[in-house]
Amino acid sequence: MTATDDLTAQGVAWDLEPLLPAPSDEGLDALLDAAGELASQLEGTRGRVAALDGPGLAEFMRNLAEVHDLVGRAASYAGLDFATDTTDPVRGARMQRIEERATAIGTRLLFFDLEWAELPDEQVEGLLADPELEFARHHLRSARRYRPHLLTEPEEVILNEKSVTGRSAFERLFEEQVSALEVQLDGETVPLETALARLHVPDRDARRTAAESITHGLQPGLRTRAFVLNTLMADKATDDRLRHYGSWIANRNLSNEASDESVQALVDAVQRRYDIPQRWYALKARLLGLDRIADYDRMASVADVDAEVGWHAAQELVLDAYASFSGELADTAQHFFNGSWIDAPTRPGKRPGAFCAYTVPSHHPYLLLNWTAHRRDVLTLAHELGHGLHAYLARPQGIFHQTTPLTLAETASVFGETVTFGRLLEQVNDPQERLALLASNLEDQIATVFRQIAMNRFEDAIHTARRQEGELSVERFGELWAASQTAMLGEAVEVTDGYRTWWSYIPHFIGTPGYVYAYAYGQLLALSVYAQYEARGPEFVPQYLDLLRAGGSMAPEDLGKLVDVDLADPQFWDRGLDIIERRLDETIAAAEAAGRV
Ligand SMILES: [Zn+2]
Helix, strand or coil: CCHHHHHHCCCCCCCCHHHCCCCHHHHHHHHHHHHHHHHHHHHCCCCCHHHCCHHHHHHHHHHHHHHHHHHHHHHHHHHHHHHHCCCCHHHHHHHHHHHHHHHHHHHHCHHHHHHHHHCCHHHHHHHHCCHHHHHHHHHHHHHHHHHHHCCCHHHHHHHHHHHCCCHHHHHHHHHHHHHCCEEEECCEEEEHHHHHHHHHCCCHHHHHHHHHHHHHHCCCCHHHHHHHHHHHHHHHHHHHHHCCCCCCCHHHHHHCCCCHHHHHHHHHHHHHCCHHHHHHHHHHHHHCCCCCEEHHHCCCCCCCCCCCCCHHHHHHHHHHHHHHHCHHHHHHHHHHHHCCCEEEECCCCCCCCCEEECCCCCCCCEEEEEECCCHHHHHHHHHHHHHHHHHHHCHHHCCCCCCCCHHHHCHHHHHHHHHHHHHHHHCCCCHHHHHHHHHHHHHHHHHHHHHHHHHHHHHHHHHHHHHHHCCCCHHHHHHHHHHHHHHHHHHHEECCHHHHHHHHHCCHHHHCCCCCHHHHHHHHHHHHHHHHHHHHHHHHHHHHHHHHHHCCCCCHHHHHHHCCCCCCCCCHHHHHHHHHHHHHHHHHHHHHHCCCC
16 A cells, blocks of 8 residues: 555455355345245234234244344345445435335335234233343333324335435435535536535635535525425425324334433523533634634644644554453454454545444444544544444344344444544644644544534424424525524634535435434433543453443343443433533643643
């Protein structure tokens, strides 16, 4: 690997073939044929779920897990392969084909959820007492929480089948539109992701130019993207009405196993502390030598130089950080680098951002990055690796219990990122660099907690407005976006007119409405967990690993108890927020020590 290749992480790519029993389409069809046959057998239980005894139910669930595994392999392959080049029509058509076949199989098995939901509580508890059902117990119990919101089987079948050409199709249209966005920068055409990375550079003119180019680049297709969002919000409103959900967020909270009250308490607590980002951005203006910063200055590096980090140095640093905490985690993390489980370079048409795909417990997770060799990319790597380790350690839980609810999904990622950050900070003695590092961490906290809650307020505003006012114009979206951002940024930051369209590339609003508060939830939870590690040291590590291994096998409050965290405590959110405020104070002190204010 040359020095340039190391900076671009050239050649760090996935090997997806092990997901399949045979190459490409042949392997995909083999998986889905097998899943289809097994589904046919399971259909024999239709109308007889109430008659199953404990061992019978366990047998049914083992086969159902196998169907999920086969379908999950095929869907993971098609989806990940598509993510590497979303502009390739062959990959797109393949993913669509797999999704259609997977949906057809899922539709045939819908009867189980509906019949299961119909059973009386007493019978359910009797069945779940069977020790053979441990691998599915929490899943089966919590599946019944949707009981009041389920429709009749024929209705569910129609909604499920029509979703392929309805919601899913609109989601894909949005994804393709966003991936096709291009920005003109320095006379070159670059992907949106590359232009967004430019907002971190120290030179203000370069940032302003980049922001203006991004605003310009967001124009093509803006009305189409607004239409897609309008359509999906209306679709959701219909769904929520038919299923008797009291608010736009109620369904998300239920799927997170979080009460409406606890989520509202989180949102209120974060909004009450909006002074934290405002104090930071006021200080940042002084650090940048400005009276007041603008939206495009928020991510500016406060360092004079933005050092580039090579892929190998990043790998070493992150593994070292994980090793400082747990040798077992570091050893497991090594597999991700050696086994082609990471796709790192930026490429035209590749899905932007970063994510971890759990795939299925009989395989291993994959990480997607868009490596641009900035220091924050190291923390992104540590973050996604945290997700990957969580997924990997929870594999023995099986397909029903591997995945945590969204609100706990960020725990391991934030934890790993925090450990890596601590490692980075230890290595830095220069006061300017120390300031830069603390500032960038503080800004990550602000982005994860305050920005996500501001985005949650935007979602709240648009879903409410869509239900009350009908279809929203691009201008109305812009108004509500600016208002939600200004509420958080206060007088400290100028929100420019150009910024009003920047909601229009964010995939969460489309694919997983209501998702974003989970970042704040997970961050504040993870910070509290990390604070315990700081206070108790190595003796805490086994408890933490138990939490990761538990995956989603318990309710969130019970998972919290594994690491002595009480999610029902109304003061809980403020504890995490206090930690962020302390980080702000440290950063202010570092700015003074560096002679910058
Ligand atoms: Zn994450």
